[in-house]
Amino acid sequence: MNIQAASVQGVFDADHSPIGASGAHRYLACPGAVKASYGRADEPSDYAMEGTIAHHVGEVCLREGKDAWEFHGDVFGEIIVNDDMVCAVQSYVDFCRSIMLGSTGPEWIEEGVTVNSVHPFLHGTVDFASSNVACGHLDVVDFKYGVGIAVDADGNPQGRIYAMGILEAMENASQVEEINISIVQPRAVHSKGPIRTETIPVTTLLEWRQDVLIPGLEASKQDDAPRKSGPHCRFCPARSDCYQLLNDIMDPWTEFGATDPDKLSNEDLGSLLTTFERLGILKAALTKEALGRLTRGGEVPNVFLKAKGTHRKLKKGAEAHFKKKFGNSDDMFEDRKLKTPAALEKLSPEIKAEVAEWAQKPDGGYSLAFEGDDAPKISRKASDIFKGKTKD
Ligand code: SF4
Numbered sequence: 001m002n003i004q005a006a007s008v009q010g011v012f013d014a015d016h017s018p019i020g021a022s023g024a025h026r027y028l029a030c031p032g033a034v035k036a037s038y039g040r041a042d043e044p045s046d047y048a049m050e051g052t053i054a055h056h057v058g059e060v061c062l063r064e065g066k067d068a069w070e071f072h073g074d075v076f077g078e079i080i081v082n083d084d085m086v087c088a089v090q091s092y093v094d095f096c097r098s099i100m101l102g103s104t105g106p107e108w109i110e111e112g113v114t115v116n117s118v119h120p121f122l123h124g125t126v127d128f129a130s131s132n133v134a135c136g137h138l139d140v141v142d143f144k145y146g147v148g149i150a151v152d153a154d155g156n157p158q159g160r161i162y163a164m165g166i167l168e169a170m171e172n173a174s175q176v177e178e179i180n181i182s183i184v185q186p187r188a189v190h191s192k193g194p195i196r197t198e199t200i201p202v203t204t205l206l207e208w209r210q211d212v213l214i215p216g217l218e219a220s221k222q223d224d225a226p227r228k229s230g231p232h233c234r235f236c237p238a239r240s241d242c243y244q245l246l247n248d249i250m251d252p253w254t255e256f257g258a259t260d261p262d263k264l265s266n267e268d269l270g271s272l273l274t275t276f277e278r279l280g281i282l283k284a285a286l287t288k289e290a291l292g293r294l295t296r297g298g299e300v301p302n303v304f305l306k307a308k309g310t311h312r313k314l315k316k317g318a319e320a321h322f323k324k325k326f327g328n329s330d331d332m333f334e335d336r337k338l339k340t341p342a343a344l345e346k347l348s349p350e351i352k353a354e355v356a357e358w359a360q361k362p363d364g365g366y367s368l369a370f371e372g373d374d375a376p377k378i379s380r381k382a383s384d385i386f387k388g389k390t391k392d
Contacts, residue, residue, distance in 0.1 A: 019217060021124030021165075024157035025232055027220050028212065032227030034220035036238035045288075046079075051145040053079045054089050055127065058143055059110045061093045062128065068093060084187070085145075091186040092143045095195055096128045099139045103130040106170070113165025118214060126162045131170065136177035140166060144185035149234070153183045153196035157213070160205060167202070176202055233281050240285040249278050287368055295366060297381045306375035308364035312341040318358040326351065 018034045019027065027034045053076045061068055068089040071081045100107065107130045114123040128141040140163045144151055153159065159181035167173040182197040190196060219225055227244035239245060252268075252275045264272065294305045319338045326332060331347055332339060341359035345352040369375050379385075 019119060019122050019220070021122070021158045021161035024161055024213075026236055028157055028216040029230055029232045030228040030236075030244075031216065031219035031222070031225040032244065033232075033236055033238065035223075035225060036227065036242060037236055040237035047146065049077065050079055050085070053077075053081065054085050054145040055110065055143060057081060057085065058089045058092050058096075058127070061089065062096055062109050088145060088186040091194060092127075092141075092184045095182070095184050096130070096141055099128075099130050099141070102132055102135075102137075103139075104132045104134050106131060108166060108169075113162060113169055115161055115164045116168060118164070118209065119217060122161065122165075122217075124158065124162055124165065126166060129162070129166050131166075131176065133172050133175040136175060138163065138166060138170075138176045138179045139182065140179060141182045141184060144183060145187065146185070147187040149231075150188040150190035151183050151185060152190075153181055153192075153198040156181060156183065156198065159183070159198070160200075160208060161213070163205060164209060167205075178202065179205060229278055231277070233278065234284075239281055240289055245278060245282055249275050249282065290368055291366060294368075295380050299381070302371050304369055304371075305366040305378040305380065306369040306373065307378065308367040310361050310364035312359040312361050314338060314341060314355075315358050315360055321358060322351075322354065325354065 018038050023033075023037075056076070057068055057071045060066060060071075068081075068086040071089075072083070072086050074081045107128075108126050109128055110125060111129075112123060112125050114120060116122075126140065127143045129139060131138045140159055142151075142156075142159050142162065163179045163181060167176060170176070178199060178201055180197050180199050182195060184195050186194040188194075227242065229242070229245045229248040233239050233242070233245050236242070252271050261269070290300050290303055291305070293300055294303070322332060322338060322344075332344060332351070334343075338344070341355045345355050366378060369377075
């Protein structure tokens with residue numbers, strides 16, 4: 001492999017690189033996103049925190065030869081390693097171990113890589129990679145814990161940038177001829193299954209680097225880099241006030257908004273539904289911002305906090321208690337686990353009385369409500385929290 005000299009330099013700041021591998025799908029689709037999101041970062045969501053913990057558990061399993069079940073019930077901050085996380089992490093670990101069997105090394109586990117030949121700030125953290133240079137192979141694996149958006153392996157820019165970073169870090173990269181880039185996403189539904197792999201020759205990777213990546217980064221450096229909205233706006237730090245996203249929502253809406261749905265052409269129907277998809281992205285960003293402001297004690301006219309609805313859960317020790325009191329009746333169990341409180345209550349008045357004592361609603365945090373919603377308003381203003389309290 002012969003990696004050519006850098007062609008994209010300057011403009012970015014090392015500490016807050018907006019050209020990391022994880023954002024590549026966005027800035028390659030919308031060159032304006034690099035400048036629009038410069039210096040802005042989202043607060044990590046609960047979902048992102050769960051993903052971080054799942055990656056951490058996977059890393060420890062791979063480094064220390066453990067299995068995910070050994071972490072079941074462990075708590076990291078406010079995140080608990082539950083059944084779902086154990087199953088997802090184990091799928092990832094098993095897949096990496098199947099690659100390790102044919103590996104001659106070296107291996108990379110949660111390691112930072114940089115594609116210096118393109119830009120010193122083009123970097124990212126590789127979940128797992130392993131090489132078998134004797135066979136001319138390199139495997140790069142990206143673990144996705146998310147459930148909402150199923151990520152493709154084919155043409156995946158993040159995986160390709162990781163592969164380039166690994167090749168630049170390898171002493172014997174010239175022996176690698178072919179690369180498998182795999183996405184392990186056990187919790188999302190995808191037509192190709194939970195593990196998808198794209199196999200590409202190194203020459204294809206280098207062509208992509210020259211024809212797509214470098215021109216894309218060059219375009220994003222321009223002062224007037226164009227913005228282009230799309231599904232990639234979903235996690236863009238600039239989405240809450242992006243004029244392009246707003247224009248792309250408003251234009252079709254203004255044009256077609258007053259038309260009866262049954263009079264719309266198929267093209268217009270598709271265009272309007274795309275508009276609503278973009279609107280959902282903007283709404284989610286604004287909701288998150290309002291939740292943050294209200295939780296910090298601010299006021300946002302017409303909206304307020306209410307408790308997020310949660311389902312009742314059985315308290316710790318409930319299973320042992322119910323077994324002791326009612327025996328191992330099949331009626332009470334499903335997949336060898338105690339049924340839900342609602343299902344148990346239907347079995348008998350005696351069980352229902354026990355459920356009342358052993359079930360509770362966990363705190364689900366806050367959600368946003370609008371005027372007209374009769375839910376109790378929750379105020380996080382300091383004057384309300386400390387109302388009636390006097391200093392000793
Ligand atoms: S919100 Fe979308 S259109 Fe706007 S800068 Fe970000 S990616 Fe581009």
